[in-house]
Amino acid sequence: MTEPKEPSASQLGLSDMSPAEFREAAHRVADLVADYLEGIESRSVLPPIAPGDVRRSLPQEPPRSPEALDAILADYLSLIEPNLTHWQHPGFMAYFCSVASGPGILGEWIAASLNSNVMFWRVAPAATELEQTVVGWLRILLGLPDAFDGMFMDTASMSTLTSVLAARHVLPGLDARDEGLAGRPGIGRLRLYCSTETHSSIEKAAIAAGAGRAGVRKIPVDADYRMRADLLETAIAEDRAAGWWPFCAVATLGTTSSTSVDPVGAIAAICEREGIWLHVDAAYGGSAALVPEMRPMFAGWERADSIVVNPHKWMFTPFDASLLLFRRPEAFRDAFRIVPEYLKTPEGETARNFNEYGIQLGRRFRALKVWMHLRWFGGDGMARRIREHCRQARDLASWIDADPDWERLAPVPFSTVCLRRRPAALRGREDEPDVARRLDASNEAILDRVNRTGRVLLSHTKLRGRYTLRVTLGNPRAREEHVRMCWELLQKAARGDGAETRG
Known part of the structure; x- marks a missing residue:
């Protein structure tokens, strides 16, 4: 481990970070980002923290004197990165995925340096x-x-x-x-x-x-x-x-x-x-x-x-x-x-x-990252990935349709699947007020159990008043094994809650 460094001359003077300092720091940050992306699956998608935890760990007084990059990056790695919800994780299947590609990240970095x-x-x-x-x-x-x-x-x-x-x-x-x-x-x-x-x-x-x-x-x-x-x-x-x-x-x-x-x-x-x-x-x-x-x-x-x-x-x-x-x-x-x-x-x-x-x-200067991204993947390459996400969604939909204890609640025109656990014993009784309440509570509990595993993150909505689980597939890092894992986690979470099956 590198020994912490003292603030540099540029920090103590009136100038910006020197070109040599920036080059060294940029290499370190590039390694930090590459390590993060390489090890993303080892992380919990949703951090096990409560509101206020991060803020309490941060100083309430602003820094008055310069701090070395070692200290800044150490705090980032210990306080910030572990306590983020990881949108880049292949298990992030909530809301609509917002994934940053490698060339897009590089374009964002260059655009920041230009500050246009x-x-x-x-x-x-x-x-x-x-x-x-x-x-x-x-x-x-x-x-x-x-x-x-x-x-x-x-x-x-x-x-x-x-x-x-x-x-x-x-x-x-x-x-x-x-x-x-x-x-x-x-x-x-x-x-x-x-x-x-x-x-x-x-x-x-x-x-x-x-x-x-x-x-x-x-x-x-x-x-x-x-x-x-x-x-x-x-x-x-x-x-x-x-x-x-x-x-x-x-x-x-x-x-x-x-x-x-x-x-x-x-x-x-x-x-x-x-x-x-x-x-x-x-x-x-x-x-x-x-x-x-x-x-x-x-x-x-x-x-x-x-x-x-x-x-x-x-x-x-x-x-x-x-x-x-x-x-x-x-x-x-x-x-x-x-x-x-x-x-x-x-x-x-x-x-x-x-x-x-x-x-x-x-x-x-948003166009730069889009330009780099488009040139790296090409329109056909992007289409292949979107086509694959839609195929993954159709596969998940077919598994749901084949299980009598689950149901899809909407068509699947793209890469998002809406579903809920509805035991076969309750088919036809979904609109009974007591059954509807129990189904909603059961699916809410299933969502909580799945998300607490840290392996995937799903979201919910309500369709015609019914509590609905949403699985969105849109990460180019996500493979069929991730989709199967999500389905298995849902089934396992459902087996842990049998309350909704009682007549």
Whole structure:
């Protein structure tokens, strides 16, 4: 073990870390990261700690004097790394996997060293044009027409908010950008449409846009949790008659709970007839369009006004990286462009200034890690991995279907499986209140037992009021053996709780 070093001359002076110091430190950090990834499976996915444990182990007073890198890294290895939930672990099967590939990590590292603020072309020319290029590459790989332009955002929440505000801006006669909404007589209430399965970020966008949660009308879904397009059309007619101002509809390709796929073609046709902006939330499912044979389920999304796909969800790009695509870039620019004197540059209209297309002025150089990742794997390589995850999910679904004591609660269009333990003895009695409560409690206990093993981490949701376990497969490090292990852990956890089998 290396003896701790004293603070260096650069730490004690007025300069930054010297190039020689940085080189030495970077080699150490590279080894630290490589060791972490190499040994990831030896760790518990979920750390056995309670809220407040880490904070109590950290000094409450800030450091006043420089500390040696040895001490900093030692504390990281003892206090931080062991107490993280390990998203890179092949047993992480909760929520939607967000996995960082090796080339993506390297791209993130290089981008941090450049510290480019990609707000407008003059201050980040290569970064701006690389972003334009990579956005174009992804559009092609997703099979979308060249009518779409776009940019990188941090998350789907921001991509959706930006799109909803652009949708509000194009409403004729509203002019919320300049006039606002508060205190204006004669302004109808804004109405946004989505399904009952839509992500909560849609409601947050409606709040920020001034529609409020009351302005969100949730359309019922069919047996497979897909929006009922016929009921959307009825709702729009009812709202217009009642004085509402319909302005935006959101179709989801891969809902958060069940990964259902809304009938985007039918929804697009309604939006076109009604003059309503269509935003497609494909944050998770959109990556599957990299697989040519899976594209038919996306038919119609090319008619959307805006689309969000998150490379950090299922394209194995380090968090954060959200791709926002739009057909009408002028709607975004008109909604957000404000150029005070201190931001004016001589390039004028010849250059792309991304800050004019959204809320944020400062923007990270996200395109670099996506560029490196795409070049390393290639579009075909990414498609192979997504195809494999879908195969793994189908295998798990088949094991569930073959076991009379378990049931699937939703179709499996992508790589997420929704299931619960329902003993064969209780088939047909699921809706009895007492049985329903016992089934919910039993499955909650199963989830807790499985997660406490540390070998996998699963999450849950509720589908039609039923406590539902979710298994999401999306880690390129996960192999069939990990999927089998997950299924065996679920069965073992169920055998440890026989309460739900009693009649």
